[in-house]
Amino acid sequence: VSHPAVQALRQRLAITGDLPREAGMSSAFDSYVDGAVKRFQARHGLPSDGVLGEFTLKAMNIPADVRLQQLNTNIVRLQTFPEDLGRRHVMVNIPAAYVEAVEDGSVATRHTAVVGRLSRPTHLVNSKIYEVILNPYxxxxxxxxxxxxxxxxxxxxxxxxxxxxxxxxxxxxxxxxxxxxxxxxxxxxxxxxDPGKTNAMASTKINFYNKNGEYMHDTPQQGLFNKLMRFESSGCVRVQNVRDLSNWLLRETPGWSRQQMEQVIATGVNTPIKLATEVPVYFVYISAWGMPDGIVQFRDDIYQMDGNAELALDTTAGMEQPVQ
Structure with a gap:
């Protein structure tokens, strides 16, 4: 497709480093522009489809000074982190709606998540995971x-x-x-x-100490992880491929290989397992951050904590009411 507006799009993408300068300033929406739009989408937590849709356009139109303010806000948040997070720990980033299991400074497993909606937000906590329950009530x-x-x-x-x-x-x-x-x-x-396929937590519940009655868990509604806006629980965090996370958590607990875990899940019997060593978990609110390769990531300010209405996201439109 060729259109005069593509020149403005190329200029916008070149300024932020998403489009190589050598791609030029023609009016053609070619493979260079397609790749640049996808790169922009990926670092804003949007589906990388190369389509300049409503959410992509909204993200592109947020001014640079607002983005700089967002980065500064998040630097202050990062400075409040404990100096030693723990050799093995779990990081739950709420605006990004994902969970990372980190070991020796590297991400061992990363999981897409569904977190609390604006009216019932997931709380920020520094805690410890002490238990995995297979086939939970x-x-x-x-x-x-x-x-x-x-x-x-x-x-x-x-x-x-x-x-x-x-x-x-x-x-x-x-x-x-x-x-x-x-x-x-x-x-x-x-x-x-009762435990089973219809159970709201499906195969797994992961408990950590907190006063809000929140936990991480599996879900029978796996399609939720494919949604663009994954902010619709009542505070608990649903974790995609939660068995990979459970397997990582239980690795230092004797007698719990992946095979044994799967065998127990197949029986449908409620089985609480105390971790041999409790694993630190951090529920954080980081809506902008820099990657080691220099690429900057931004996410919507879903709980309106960044102090600028342009960064907020209306997550109420068209949302289905969740079970829990």
């Missing part, structure tokens, strides 16, 4: 019982049974759903989902 928060499960039970009295959710009273006894008035107030009972 999922206990529904009170808010989901009231807003989701009660109306669903009015429509379909078999909903709990279909989703393997049991009602447990304060003494640990199971309560039959048919004894509850689903048109009244939500009962003061635990709504606990």
């Amino acid at each position: 999922w206990t529904s928060p009170r808010s989901i019982v009231e807003k989701d499960i009660m109306p669903l039970m009015r429509k379909d009295p078999t909903y709990l049974e279909k989703n393997a959710i049991r009602l447990i009273d304060g003494k640990g006894n199971e309560v039959a759903p048919e004894t509850i008035d689903w048109n009244g107030e939500a009962p003061n009972l635990m709504f606990r989902q």
Whole structure:
């Protein structure tokens, strides 16, 4: 395609080093421009499709002084990091929506993640991972019982049974759903989902110390990891290929090879495993950073913490309401 506007695009991409100067300033959207747009998209956390869509255009139109301010803001955040993060540690970067397992200064595994939405943000923590649970139970928060499960039970009295959710009273006894008035107030009972394929946490739950009841986990909704905006949980972090992360976490815990882990998951039996050595975990908010090769990365300011409205992202439009 040839269009006069491509000259302005070439100039913009050349200034930020995404397009080699020798590519020239013609009006042709050629392979040089296609590659430059993809490079720009990759360092802004956008799908590298070479298409100048709404989000790519928005990122390109943020002024350089605003980006400089964003970098300065994040330098201050980086300076608050502990000097020694630990030989083995896990880094969860919320704006980037990814998880990295780091060992001896190198990334051992990197995982796409789904983090909390603006109205229910994932909290920043410095903590330690102490446990991996295979085939976890999922206990529904009170808010989901009231807003989701009660109306669903009015429509379909078999909903709990279909989703393997049991009602447990304060003494640990199971309560039959048919004894509850689903048109009244939500009962003061635990709504606990059995392990299995329908479980909201699927195969794995990773626990770390925190006061917010948050954790990392698997999900039966694997398609969520393909989405552009992965900011729609209620605070917990869903991790793609979580078994790779669990395998790395359990490597120093005797008796837990990948094969043994998979065998236990296949049984469907709830199995909590304490880590032999607790692994530091850092939930951080870094929306701009430089890479060792000199390339600068930027992400949307999803929780509006960078102090400039141009950097924020409206994540409410068209969002489905998550289960948890």
